[in-house]
Amino acid sequence: MNLINLPYQINRIHVAHRENTLGLLTYGSVHHYQPIQEQHHVSLTMTRQGMDGYSSGTLHPIFSQNLPEGFNRRFISQKLARYAKVNDMYLLALQGDQGIGLLNYQSDLLFPETTSLSLDQILSYHSQEPLFPQLLEKYYLRNALAGMQPKVSIPNVQLNQTDRTVQQKDFIVKSFDDDFPLLTVNEFVCMQAAQYCGLEPPKSYLSNNLETYVVERFDRKNTGERLGYEDFTTLLKKSNDADAKYTGSYETLLKATLLYTGRLSEVEKMYRYIVFNCLIGNGDAHLKNFALQYSSDMTNIFVSPPFDLTHTLIYPNIDQNMALKLKGSKAFPHVADLLKLAESDTFRIRNAKDIIFSFSEHILDYLKQSNEVQLFNGLRQSIERSVSNIMVSSTTRKCYRHDKKKKFD
Ligand SMILES: Nc1ncnc2c1ncn2[C@@H]1O[C@H](COP(=O)(O)OP(=O)(O)OP(=O)(O)O)[C@@H](O)[C@H]1O
Numbered sequence: 001m002n003l004i005n006l007p008y009q010i011n012r013i014h015v016a017h018r019e020n021t022l023g024l025l026t027y028g029s030v031h032h033y034q035p036i037q038e039q040h041h042v043s044l045t046m047t048r049q050g051m052d053g054y055s056s057g058t059l060h061p062i063f064s065q066n067l068p069e070g071f072n073r074r075f076i077s078q079k080l081a082r083y084a085k086v087n088d089m090y091l092l093a094l095q096g097d098q099g100i101g102l103l104n105y106q107s108d109l110l111f112p113e114t115t116s117l118s119l120d121q122i123l124s125y126h127s128q129e130p131l132f133p134q135l136l137e138k139y140y141l142r143n144a145l146a147g148m149q150p151k152v153s154i155p156n157v158q159l160n161q162t163d164r165t166v167q168q169k170d171f172i173v174k175s176f177d178d179d180f181p182l183l184t185v186n187e188f189v190c191m192q193a194a195q196y197c198g199l200e201p202p203k204s205y206l207s208n209n210l211e212t213y214v215v216e217r218f219d220r221k222n223t224g225e226r227l228g229y230e231d232f233t234t235l236l237k238k239s240n241d242a243d244a245k246y247t248g249s250y251e252t253l254l255k256a257t258l259l260y261t262g263r264l265s266e267v268e269k270m271y272r273y274i275v276f277n278c279l280i281g282n283g284d285a286h287l288k289n290f291a292l293q294y295s296s297d298m299t300n301i302f303v304s305p306p307f308d309l310t311h312t313l314i315y316p317n318i319d320q321n322m323a324l325k326l327k328g329s330k331a332f333p334h335v336a337d338l339l340k341l342a343e344s345d346t347f348r349i350r351n352a353k354d355i356i357f358s359f360s361e362h363i364l365d366y367l368k369q370s371n372e373v374q375l376f377n378g379l380r381q382s383i384e385r386s387v388s389n390i391m392v393s394s395t396t397r398k399c400y401r402h403d404k405k406k407k408f409d
């Protein structure tokens with residue numbers, strides 16, 4: 001794209017679902033969203049009847065939730081600094097029709113078509129010149145993803161097919177910086193472990209040179225249907241600042257899941273994710289790393305597949321705590337704490353003990369047979385330590401044993 005043709009600033013964005021404009025977002029002294037119809041809401045948190053608009057000093061959470069943070073935000077801001085006033089409205093407009101979820105953003109920005117790639121080109125890339133900076137250069141203007149780590153979303157990646165049909169899917173490609181070496185391998189291993197535990201994560205891949213991790217987008221179906229997506233900073237109406245995703249507790253996450261979905265099966269799914277994150281040693285399971293999805297009419301609301309699973313405890317440059325509180329503390333829990341989490345005044349997860357023990361066994365089994373875990377020195381031992389620290393009783397410091405024979409007594 002010729003950057004000279006970019007509008008300098010963006011103060012008006014039409015928010016649409018497919019071709020239907022739902023409302024107008026403007027920015028003057030405040031951000032204002034004005035619906036222009038009554039049938040479709042833009043968020044589960046903005047469902048007032050009638051045509052009243054929503055004014056807010058900062059950009060509304062549903063619009064700000066997917067704005068780039070960290071690396072990607074700095075990258076785009078530096079690239080466009082001479083040509084545009086890069087603020088939240090601008091970054092939102094850059095999402096165009098590529099944003100995660102249902103909504104499209106139409107503004108004065110015109111996007112050129114980008115040429116597509118095949119998955120194989122990404123996975124088997126082999127050159128002295130790293131691939132990721134090239135992908136970033138090509139796709140950064142359509143980079144509609146939240147998160148701190150370097151990543152790009154690439155539409156219409158061609159998959160290798162054995163028959164003659166060409167299948168295309170949208171992928172997210174992530175790399176790593178010096179602070180988190182081999183995060184790609186780490187995330188791939190954790191996603192595979194999640195698969196092993198039956199959590200049904202999206203399909204992911206690791207490039208041969210270990211420099212890129214690739215994951216299928218789960219907000220778009222093969223039929224082209226798009227699903228609504230809201231992370232828990234939006235759902236819990238948190239402010240837009242960087243720390244908000246680290247405020248709150250896993251208890252609240254479960255309660256909010258029940259509130260929005262109304263289904264115990266979804267609460268149990270969320271409980272499984274929390275247990276898995278604790279066992280695998282993920283200290284970055286914050287509110288933006290959990291989300292709900294829904295059909296376009298908002299009738300079917302469910303917990304999204306798991307994503308951004310990593311074993312953070314191996315990196316000495318971040319603390320050894322969890323991202324959210326459990327029982328009032330960010331220290332990693334013990335089995336008893338996880339069992340307690342399964343019960344509240346509004347729900348009870350009956351098979352919590354089985355979930356915890358079977359996940360710990362499945363993770364250890366997976367690690368035994370994984371080739372990829374060997375690619376990261378110390379990763380296997382570090383995850384095993386994390387599992388065993390949780391499976392040790394807090395009072396007796398003895399290992400809980402899962403007596404399979406007794407299970408059906
Ligand atoms: N497979 C997927 N399909 C659709 N959206 C996804 C998928 N994986 C991630 N996302 C979206 O992209 C965002 C960024 O991805 P991710 O959380 O993996 O990045 P990150 O930079 O590692 O995040 P963090 O800042 O939590 O470390 C997520 O918050 C989510 O909205």
Ligand SMILES: [Mg+2]
Pocket residue numbers: 147148288289308
């Ligand atoms: Mg994340």
